[in-house]
Amino acid sequence: MNWSRHIRSSFVLLVFFSLLTGLVYPLVVYGLGQAVFSHQADGSLISVQGQIIGSSLIGQDFTMDIYFHPRPSYAGQGYDARASGGSNLGPTSTDLLDAVHKRVLALGTSGVSFVPVDLVTSSASGLDPDISLAAAHIQIARVAEARHASVAEVGAIVEANVITRTFGVLGENRLNVLQLNQALDQSMPVKQ
Amino acid sequence: MNTHDLSQFIVFAALVSVLAVPLGHYLMRVFTGQPIWLERVFGPLERLIYRLADVKVEEEHYWLNYAAALLIFNALGAGLLFLLLSYQNYLPWNPQQLPGLAPDLAFNVTVSFITNTNWQSYSGETTLSYFSQMVGLTVQNFLSAATGLAVAIALIRALTRREQHTLGNFYVDMTRTTLYVLLPIAFVVALVLIQQGVPENMHAYVTATTLEHATQTIPEGPVASQIAIKQIGTNGGGFFNANSAHPYENPTPLSNLIEMICIVLLPAALVISFGKMVGDRRQGRALMVSMTVLFLGSFLFCYLAEAHGNPAFTAFGVDQTISKQNPGGNMEGKEVRFGILNSTLWATLTTATSNGSVNAMHDSFTPLGGLVPLFNILLGEVIYGGVGCGLYGILIYVMITVFIAGLMVGRTPEYLGKKIEAREIKLAVLAMMLYPTCILGLGVASLLIPEALKSISNAGPHGLTQVIYTYASAAGNNGSAFAGFNANTFYQNIVIGIVILIGRFGIILPVLAIAGSLVTKKITPISNGTFPTHGPMFIILLTSIIILFGGLTYFPALALGPIAEQFSFSQPPTQP
Structure with a gap:
């Protein structure tokens, strides 16, 4: 088992998914929500x-x-x-x-x-x-x-x-x- | 049940049935590497990230290697989340200037979200910044669900492959789950929820001046994007303290229906994929029938108990009759827009799966109504179950069932042509013994340690139920609560956190070990002596073993908790 390779793969994937599901996804939903349903999106x-x-x-x-x-x-x-x-x-x-x-x-x-x-x-x-x-x-x-x-x-x-x-x-x-x-x-x- | 409530239930059940079948087929395509339309959109991204992360699709893992990848990935995720929560005051998007979390709370939240438990001993609106909610929690909502699904897929592969050694590539399974299953569904659901009224903004909290000239401070935030994945991924952690009862998380009866469908959709679809992937749809159907029987039973029990209401209220002159004018029933801790049916259906769903979000407060349910969610969790959340973990949970029960059936007829037990031998049964029993050990062992410790006793908020049998529910919810990675229990103490944060970890990885590791041993076995052809695992006999046996296991293990505790409370409930003391 190659530990350092596991750590590298895990780390890169974690950073990638943090950006994708933690920033890109909510911000796209935010942008679309504000554009289309701004009254509801604002509460x-x-x-x-x-x-x-x-x-x-x-x-x-x-x-x-x-x-x-x-x-x-x-x-x-x-x-x-x-x-x-x-x-x-x-x-x-x-x-x-x-x-x-x-x-x-x-x-x-x-x-x-x-x-x-x-x-x-x-x-x-x-x-x-x-x-x-x-x-x-x-x-x-x-x-x-x-x-x-x-x-x-x-x-x-x-x-x-x-x-x-x-x-x-x-x-x-x-x-x-x-x-x-x-x-x-x-x-x-x-x-x- | 009146016709109105019955028709609401039929609409729900029909929509789930209609949606689960195509989704089950789609899941199978995702995990068997067949071409899917979304690869045209995400394919280049998928290949790019594999290249950056040094992941080779064709390079498959032995079970230990698969487990190591899973553990390392989750450990790094935990480290990142712990840091984000502890230092959120130095990070952006914190309009309320909330401080970093204390170490014991940060530990509890971290453990809770990486394990798909989403137990919350804090209230979101006064504790977490928008950045923590997004980059911290939303991310783990996705990744913990993807982790669970990956384990289930590895186990299915072990059952279908003959005399091989590898279970697939964890990174590929996790990536494909997130890109092709969770993200697209979450995106669509989030937009629909915004239309229904779930906020998605980055404002500071709004100050309103009411018609009576009082002020009300209303929390805001990027809610919809997190709520969508929290339901689809059977996570269940609330953006706000009141969870899915909060009008901003679940504003309308329609949003409620959509969220209920999301809770159960992936777990139900995965059972269908299972049947297709093992090449015998009857196998999936048998599990589905068993689950549905248990589900309908527990839902009806809960509904009837709550619809009956609280006899003590009637004595005061309170009208609890269900009608067009009055939601009726036991409305303490429930919302008018949902009424009894939607509250009890949700309570059953959220504990049958490992979701754990609530749209009504289980702590205020009638004793028998509250027994249902507790019992569902104690059974191990195998009625559909969590994303991935429901399927591997029920497959453990299946192994025990074929083992017992094998003992009865004196033959080596088999499942899908794989011989179930001493090693598999030992591991399955190990996995099954962990829940009672944590729930009864550490739960009872809570009753003996004065520091821990302070968390109980209700006197008498109800207090005991609070403790059992808390530890069951933690061990089962459910995350719902008898919320009067004050879990945000140093003792409870740490001990509950440890129980959550045991309940997650203490099950995943034996399951992967079982998979590692099954995958090497040959598939023996069906003979006259094979015990069929798709017929009514098997379904009855499996269902009975699930109920017996839960019943016998926990009956003494349940008798002292909810059942004892029922006796004082049905004959309320006369008021002075």
């Missing part, structure tokens, strides 16, 4: 009057009554995009059960017998941009009241923003919280 950012308000893909926290609220988040202090991640609490963990119970009580859902599960459980990424239709529906009354609007008006905006299953098959029906709240602000501005 699907949303700007209002030149000001970036977020990314349509990355969930944000909303606490005001005039907005629809997202799911609970364990990313940092909540929706910290630099600290993505879930609660990683096990299904029998008392921390988890207490937290879910508190969230159900906090929703104060008088008149609603069942709370949709996604609204009281935290997501895997902590940055889930979506909520389920049911989770939006139980918030309509609160948002309408805070905006001095009718339930029907807010309900219509919710319906108009529903993202349905891709090709009618893939994934779940859902609402993007940031886009929904942006639509609310556009159709029924609130003086702040």
